[in-house]
Amino acid sequence: MRKVPITLEGHRDASAPLTWPQRRTWRGSRLKHRLCRVIPLPAGVTLDQVRGALQWAYQEFEALRTTFPTDADGVPCQKVEARGEIDISVLESGEDCVEADVDAVAQVFRRELHDPAVDPPVLFAVVVVGERPAYLVTAASHLALDALGFRVLRNALNDYLLLGAWKRPKGSSLQPIDRARYEQSPTGQEKNSVALAYWQKVLAACPHRDELSRAATMDSPAVRAAVAVLAKQRKVSTSIVYLAAVAVITGALTRRSAASFRAAASNRRDARERYCVGELVQFMPGLIEELDAPFTEIIKGAWEASIRGFRFSHYDEEALQEIFRELDGVELDFAYNDSRSAGQDSPVENSGDDLNCMDATRIEPVRGAFRTDSRFLSVIVRDGAGKEGAVLGVVVHDAYFLEIRVEQVLLALEALIVGAARGEAEPAEHPLRFTRAFLGERTDR
Structure with missing residues (x-):
């Protein structure tokens, strides 16, 4: 050259x-x-x-x-x-x-x-x-x-x-x-204080973390089609539907009816930020307070938690780390990152014709699992190869769920999302109970 x-x-x-x-x-x-x-x-x-x-x-x-x-x-x-x-x-x-x-x-x-x-x-x-x-x-x-x-x-x-x-x-x-310079100003410091106070509120009920991880990815045309159907029905982004489903999986694994999360936030609110060539991404905290509800209500809760968390996604990173140190290992339940939002202008999902294509699902184990600061799960939604759309990647942390293979967690996500999009009674109306039963059945085999 x-x-x-x-x-x-x-x-x-x-x-x-x-x-x-x-x-x-x-x-x-x-x-x-x-x-x-x-x-x-x-x-x-x-x-x-x-x-x-x-x-x-x-x-x-x-x-x-x-x-x-x-x-x-x-x-x-x-x-x-x-x-x-x-x-x-x-x-x-x-x-x-x-x-x-x-x-x-x-x-x-x-x-x-x-x-x-x-x-x-x-x-x-x-x-x-x-x-x-x-x-x-x-x-x-x-x-x-x-x-x-x-x-x-x-x-x-x-x-x-x-x-x-x-x-x-x-x-x-x-x-x-x-x-x-804005962040060091009185206005920026006030914004930081408000955001950190919200982080502390969400972290107050979070558990501690251990150190074992298993990872896999899933490429499912049926999931992509189902997510597109649910997003259109509820008038939300596909990212919110994935977030809601992961929250249900987390609740099923932990036997709780609420789930806290951290998610990547673009921090591009106004025109100056949207057209900024620079690094603005931080993480926002979120809490979906009621998972024992119909899936449509959980989608609504995920949307509300995201809107609320985005308000508090601009803060001093070093001050947040000090809060984590003071809480001595407390962590949010799961980490969520939809990298498609950054990588393409408008995420493309498959049509509803693929809802019955669960036989085409491909699940592959991943070595060298990516680590994130979360207690139970880390999930990433990324672009698939070519025009294949979204691929889900999941990491299961800690030693609590050793009886459940990481591939089974992905299959539970697929069964929940596809079942809800088809209008099947149990995943649509009682998703938490459905997912617990699905994971329990798979564990017994």
């Missing part, structure tokens, strides 16, 4: 403490590899146009040129310099090998160690086929970009290449430096 230099002329030199979301990322990912994504480029653009668009993006979005040095005590901050120079990579490819070349560039970016104190957080490589720029490979530190921030960047680059300007609402987008 050859290098093409870009000279940067930004608006300001600035520094600030890490934002609260960046502090969470710093604890777990400060020296990890960058995350890679591939952007197909519009037809008809030239290499000079792509270079100009990237120069504009580096200058427009401070997150792309922010470094994260530490002081003598190891405390990080974020630093933006107005002027500088950065190289983009250009790889000449051919029609018969372009996909392999794109994968190879992504692998190079993934293997390259990233030192946030000195290295640019976001890198670009242009893959050219003949004279035509075909793909833009991006590599970004999570300190700089969350998935929604990447979507903003992708859309802005497409606008710039096609229209010569970024098509967005009037006014400036939020910059991470400004978010950090």
Whole structure:
């Protein structure tokens, strides 16, 4: 790959403490590899146009040129310099090998160690086929970009290449430096106090955690179709339906009629935040107070808990960790992350015609289970391969449910969701009782 230099002329030199979301990322990912994504480029653009668009993006979005040095005590901050120079990579490819070349560039970016104190957080490589720029490979530190921030960047680059300007609402987008300064202001500190008080309220009734995990994933066309049916009926997102079902499973396993959870929150409320290229994601606390109810009511409870929790999803991460330390191991019942919300513009589910396709379900065990700070379960909803839609991943924590295989937990989720969508009396009207019986039957075999 050859290098093409870009000279940067930004608006300001600035520094600030890490934002609260960046502090969470710093604890777990400060020296990890960058995350890679591939952007197909519009037809008809030239290499000079792509270079100009990237120069504009580096200058427009401070997150792309922010470094994260530490002081003598190891405390990080974020630093933006107005002027500088950065190289983009250009790889000449051919029609018969372009996909392999794109994968190879992504692998190079993934293997390259990233030192946030000195290295640019976001890198670009242009893959050219003949004279035509075909793909833009991006590599970004999570300190700089969350998935929604990447979507903003992708859309802005497409606008710039096609229209010569970024098509967005009037006014400036939020910059991470400004978010950090807001968080240190009296208004930000008041918001933090309110959010932490709600976290403490939810945590008050939570149990402690042990340290065993088993994991598996499920690809079920029937579940995708059933979730789409229920979401349409109840006028909620598919994510809320999945959340409600996981809460029922948790209640069935723990023999309780309530479930607490933590879920990823985008923290993009107004236009400035929605168009922010940066890391804003934090976790929100939630409590679904009544699981011994019809599934439609549990869906409503999941929606209300999510709306309530989203109000308290912006807070000082270090202060929250102090609360957890004071509570000595107390944790929420389950962790929930619908990564589709960040990865695509509108999650696509299958049609109701697939409700009877339970024979097509594929369940696979997962080695090296992902850990989250939850007591019993961790669940992730992610995009499937190609156009297959959502795949459910579940991790069962602790030693309480050793008699229940992790695959059985996923089958219980499928039976509950599909049964409720079909209108079957027991899963629709008595989902908690149905799920307890389903897991009990599977345990006895």
